[in-house]
Amino acid sequence: MNSFTEENYLKAIYKLSLNGVQGVSTNAIAYKLATKPSSVTDMIKKLADKKLVSYQKYQGVNLTKKGRDVAVSIIRNHRLWEVFLVEKLNFKWDEVHDLAEELEHINTHKLTERLDEFLDFPKFDPHGDPIPDKDGYIVQHKDITLSDLKIGEKAVVVGVKEHSKSYLNYLEQQHLVLGAEIIIKDIVEFDATMQILVNNKHVIISNQASKNLIVKKN
Amino acid sequence: MNSFTEENYLKAIYKLSLNGVQGVSTNAIAYKLATKPSSVTDMIKKLADKKLVSYQKYQGVNLTKKGRDVAVSIIRNHRLWEVFLVEKLNFKWDEVHDLAEELEHINTHKLTERLDEFLDFPKFDPHGDPIPDKDGYIVQHKDITLSDLKIGEKAVVVGVKEHSKSYLNYLEQQHLVLGAEIIIKDIVEFDATMQILVNNKHVIISNQASKNLIVKKN
DNA sequence: TTATATTTTTAGACTAGTCTAAATTTTATT
DNA sequence: AATAAAATTTAGACTAGTCTAAAAATATAA
Ligand SMILES: [Mn+2]
Ligand SMILES: [Mn+2]
Ligand SMILES: [Mn+2]
Ligand SMILES: [Mn+2]
Numbered sequence: 416m417n418s419f420t421e422e423n424y425l426k427a428i429y430k431l432s433l434n435g436v437q438g439v440s441t442n443a444i445a446y447k448l449a450t451k452p453s454s455v456t457d458m459i460k461k462l463a464d465k466k467l468v469s470y471q472k473y474q475g476v477n478l479t480k481k482g483r484d485v486a487v488s489i490i491r492n493h494r495l496w497e498v499f500l501v502e503k504l505n506f507k508w509d510e511v512h513d514l515a516e517e518l519e520h521i522n523t524h525k526l527t528e529r530l531d532e533f534l535d536f537p538k539f540d541p542h543g544d545p546i547p548d549k550d551g552y553i554v555q556h557k558d559i560t561l562s563d564l565k566i567g568e569k570a571v572v573v574g575v576k577e578h579s580k581s582y583l584n585y586l587e588q589q590h591l592v593l594g595a596e597i598i599i600k601d602i603v604e605f606d607a608t609m610q611i612l613v614n615n616k617h618v619i620i621s622n623q624a625s626k627n628l629i630v631k632k633n
Numbered sequence: 634m635n636s637f638t639e640e641n642y643l644k645a646i647y648k649l650s651l652n653g654v655q656g657v658s659t660n661a662i663a664y665k666l667a668t669k670p671s672s673v674t675d676m677i678k679k680l681a682d683k684k685l686v687s688y689q690k691y692q693g694v695n696l697t698k699k700g701r702d703v704a705v706s707i708i709r710n711h712r713l714w715e716v717f718l719v720e721k722l723n724f725k726w727d728e729v730h731d732l733a734e735e736l737e738h739i740n741t742h743k744l745t746e747r748l749d750e751f752l753d754f755p756k757f758d759p760h761g762d763p764i765p766d767k768d769g770y771i772v773q774h775k776d777i778t779l780s781d782l783k784i785g786e787k788a789v790v791v792g793v794k795e796h797s798k799s800y801l802n803y804l805e806q807q808h809l810v811l812g813a814e815i816i817i818k819d820i821v822e823f824d825a826t827m828q829i830l831v832n833n834k835h836v837i838i839s840n841q842a843s844k845n846l847i848v849k850k851n
Numbered sequence: 852t853t854a855t856a857t858t859t860t861t862a863g864a865c866t867a868g869t870c871t872a873a874a875t876t877t878t879a880t881t
Numbered sequence: 882a883a884t885a886a887a888a889t890t891t892a893g894a895c896t897a898g899t900c901t902a903a904a905a906a907t908a909t910a911a
Binding site for chain 4: 440441442452453455456457472473
């Protein structure tokens with residue numbers, strides 16, 4: 416089968432492909448995995464040998480069907496475990512990512528499907544990210560962020576684009592959890608800082624923060 | 634921290650120490666881990682450098698306090714995950730060991746304690762093996778096996794000494810699950826084959842099988 | 852108690868994954 | 882189109898863990 420390392424490369428390539436990029440660059444992968452471009456080149460060659468990616472020197476890399484299937488299945492595991500940790504073991508949404516990074520590699524079909532069933536087939540993880548179904552089908556978020564809204568508009572929080580502990584923790588303190596209802600009261604022209612109502616409470620939020628919060632208009 | 638490999642060596646040494654052996658041999662470890670004695674020697678040196686074992690050339694190896702703590706905590710994880718898989722995800726007792734071998738290495742204090750709580754602090758795993766408490770305290774089974782019993786004696790199944798899929802599967806077919814009540818009806822003198830009543834059903838069981846079944850007399 | 856068998860260790864080689872430094876290719880800029 | 886800059890690949894080295902074959906130490910037996 417595939418090593419943890421190979422799986423992490425496939426996942427990284429998958430995520431980098433989502434921005435519609437054709438041919439994921441060596442540097443981008445290296446940055447995402449906090450490794451060096453030369454290491455990435457070595458690994459790409461191995462993945463190409465295993466028919467998990469297609470690759471021509473200097474031209475970037477693309478997942479094959481086989482490679483995409485592996486990546487999506489890892490992501491499915493990751494997000495199901497995050498649901499488990501939050502729903503069943505009472506972890507907070509800013510605590511689960513690192514654990515899920517390890518659990519995701521226990522990639523056994525039966526375990527995944529039993530877990531899915533135990534959790535009652537959740538559609539989204541604790542950060543609002545969609546969980547691929549068992550056939551690998553996955554709905555991608557439309558990325559409307561809080562920063563796209565105008566004064567007077569209303570919306571609901573449905574996800575985050577940034578998953579760092581500090582960001583998630585900050586959001587929770589501002590009551591900006593999944594499902595929170597928002598009304599835009601004012602926007603500072605200079606730096607796009609927003610004054611909003613979150614479940615009827617006044618909150619001030621920077622552009623840095625608002626552009627990473629995914630919302631659904633209503 | 635420690636690698637998966639190091640943890641597996643510590644666990645193997647721990648288990649081999651349980652038979653009261655003073656100084657676990659290189660060959661025994663190699664056999665248990667299905668590796669070569671020369672590999673074991675290399676690893677022992679590394680574990681000794683990390684103060685996880687004490688070791689003198691040719692004299693066998695012993696766990697230090699530190700090494701024992703790691704081993705017991707891995708075993709605690711392993712057994713808690715086995716309980717989870719059986720109790721919550723409806724796996725059978727012959728299906729969980731290999732998955733637990735992987736899950737046990739996600740050795741994060743908070744996860745272990747939350748899982749323990751979620752499972753309502755179980756004392757034994759699905760094979761009757763005792764689960765160490767959070768301070769590493771562990772009760773060892775007294776090894777009274779079915780094969781120790783005489784005609785007419787009564788007992789209850791409390792565990793197994795052999796964990797192979799085929800053995801566990803066979804036991805289940807003979808209704809010899811944890812808690813099953815046994816009465817010894819007859820013993821063949823030649824090969825110690827037993828004729829027993831299991832929850833009032835007649836069962837014939839070989840010595841090979843009966844000497845791996847841990848029971849409590851009553 | 853010397854010879855033989857067994858166990859354990861050492862020496863040297865191999866794979867996976869990583870790194871630095873240097874070479875090559877592609878892209879951007881004059 | 883020539884040159885500079887950036888991205889990518891190659892070359893060679895390193896670590897963790899493993900192996901085979903040979904040497905050394907210990908245990909067993911004549
Ligand atoms: Mn995550
Ligand atoms: Mn998530
Ligand atoms: Mn087990
Ligand atoms: Mn068990």
